[in-house]
Amino acid sequence: MQHRISSFLFTLLTLVSYLHRSSSRPEPFALRISCGARQNVKTQPTNTQWSKDFAYTGGHPANASISSYIAPPLKTLRYFPLSDGPENCYNLNRVPRGHYAVRIFYGVVKDPNFGDEPLFDVSIEGTHVYSLKSGWSSVEDQSFSEALLFVKDGLVSVCFHSTGHGDPAVLSIEVLQIDDKGYVLGTNWGDGVILRTVKRLACGRGKPGFDADYGGDPWGGDRYWGPIQTFGQSGDRARSTESVIKKASVIPNFYTQKIYQHALVSTDGKPDLDYTLDVEPNRNYSVLLHFAEIDEAVTEAGQRVFDILINGDVAFKDVDVFRMAGDRFTALVLNKTVPVNGRSLTITMHPTKGNHAFVNAIEIFEVIPAEYRTSIEEVRALQALKGALGLPLRFGWNGDPCVPQDHPWSGVDCQFDKANNIWVIDGLGLDNQGLWGSLPNDMSKLHHLQSLNLSGNSIQGPIPSTLGTITSLETLDLSFNMFNGSIPETIGQLTSLRTLNLNSNLLSGKVPAALGGRLLHRASFNFTANAGLCGMPGLPSCGPHLSTGAKIGIAFAVLIAVALIVTCSACWWKRRQNILRAQKIASRDAPYAKARTHFSRDVQMSRHHGQENSRTATENGPTLLS
């Protein structure tokens, strides 16, 4: 009976807490992708839903061999051969604004022809978060990476960067919303910082587990807790309890009570409890320590007090868990962010009262300053160029062009604009890459371009006149292509231009006059081997230069001249016809007229022959004059 009632009460309590939870807030956003999967997948025992593969930029699906015990039991993965480009991404959009845990499990292709585990770099939102270490596929908590970040723009981009050690292969990607106040560590985590999970240890536990396995709240992000039964010293031992832990699953981090029900405790022989982890040097690390006094022997404050040192420096002095938590079986979380210069991070619990120190769980994060991104306008311009020139896959223009800084897009030179905290493109070198198509007008959005080399491709069509608006352009090499039409006048306005190679194209027409003046200032221009350029030293001259007005004038004059000629010819013809007609009439019935005709002929002759003939005229005179 007693048992029935308590069980009933427990059910009621669970129901109330469930109702409270579900009424106070919705479920967190959760997106889980099974990479390479053609269908949605469900995995047991937690009945977890995985979406079929989407939002990737390339790669190939393949069967996966599960690399670790803790990896989700998914059958497929996606891998990215280097021939398809060194940068590959998943671009997930419509992710609600908020804080997220992004987790990526890596995979190994199930095919004897593939080499061993691949080694590659991983970036999230353009920030390099992790480089896979050799041997990862045999270390459970190295078969995935997790990072905590703030998503503002609805987009999460996760990219895999080849390093020449096999083809990156990914089993799953999870984007799990966590509480907006979760993991506030006194640093400016959120906007400018990404926390990479380095370690989560459930001290004194024997088996690994996820929050979901422990019945944890989904707002905690389904954390993975690695088991550890000794810190590697003879002087520690595991302790555990079944008792309920108070203040465990509370806002904002919802730590499940399971992690507080076990602990590692130091022994009489060695009162200090030390945990050491190998880390990357010269980084900042955040350490979260979880405590709950689960020793029945401790009954009041002051019985067990210890200092906590991180790499020898006191991080917390006189920690009295009983006092600070307010009771036994009550959770306490302490956190500290420290710079680490060396390759190891050591946490020491050093008793000052009582002989034993203890700890229930440890979380360690690397604090990574988030990279600034590339100007979105310039990214779009590059994407337009990628499409217009049919850039081959091997370029791998995916993700952000400039970041992570160790993996920029090939052929793209970047510069950091300190005034605006933004990356900009200052150079493009795509020479001899077998590119075709024509240049998009949008190229002019690359406002910071200083050098553009597209030499030795098969690019057709006109040189966009908008290129003339990139005022920073110093070097423009479009030689050995198939550009046609004329050189835009706007190119003449590029006052910084020092090298202009347009040789070996199909250009014609007059070279902008403004370029001529520039030649004097040590500029190097090459216009040779084109279809018909003119008007520069070394090129044919373009002939007289006529304005439109002049051309109209000339056309008008020609028209008048033609009209005059036509009129004159008409007059002459008419006159000739008249004469002929007159002659005909005279020869028929008019001697008078004939005489007159004779006279006129005689007069003409006299004019030609002078004095001799004038006599004849005089002789016939009277008849003629009457």
Ligand SMILES: *[C@@H]1O[C@H](CO)[C@@H](O)[C@H](O)[C@H]1NC(C)=O
């Ligand atoms: C994956 O395995 C299935 C059988 O389980 C097989 O039918 C399929 O062809 C495999 N796919 C690849 C890409 O090897």
Ligand SMILES: *[C@@H]1O[C@H](CO)[C@@H](O)[C@H](O)[C@H]1NC(C)=O
């Ligand atoms: C970390 O410690 C600071 C005080 O030092 C506290 O304000 C903050 O809430 C703690 N964060 C967590 C996640 O415990």
Ligand SMILES: *[C@@H]1O[C@H](CO)[C@@H](O)[C@H](O)[C@H]1NC(C)=O
């Ligand atoms: C570590 O944190 C300090 C103080 O916030 C900061 O000045 C320093 O740049 C950080 N170092 C790294 C490597 O992020």
Ligand SMILES: *[C@@H]1O[C@H](CO)[C@@H](O)[C@H](O)[C@H]1NC(C)=O
């Ligand atoms: C452009 O690339 C070609 C081919 O690689 C090279 O010969 C030429 O010097 C480059 N142009 C400039 C201006 O650097």
Ligand SMILES: *[C@@H]1O[C@H](CO)[C@@H](O)[C@H](O)[C@H]1NC(C)=O
């Ligand atoms: C330039 O070449 C394209 C074909 O590549 C042609 O359609 C266009 O008319 C040409 N333009 C000029 C000005 O010759």
Ligand SMILES: *[C@@H]1O[C@H](CO)[C@@H](O)[C@H](O)[C@H]1NC(C)=O
């Ligand atoms: C222009 O380039 C051609 C190669 O296409 C070269 O032979 C020529 O010497 C260059 N002319 C000038 C003036 O630099």
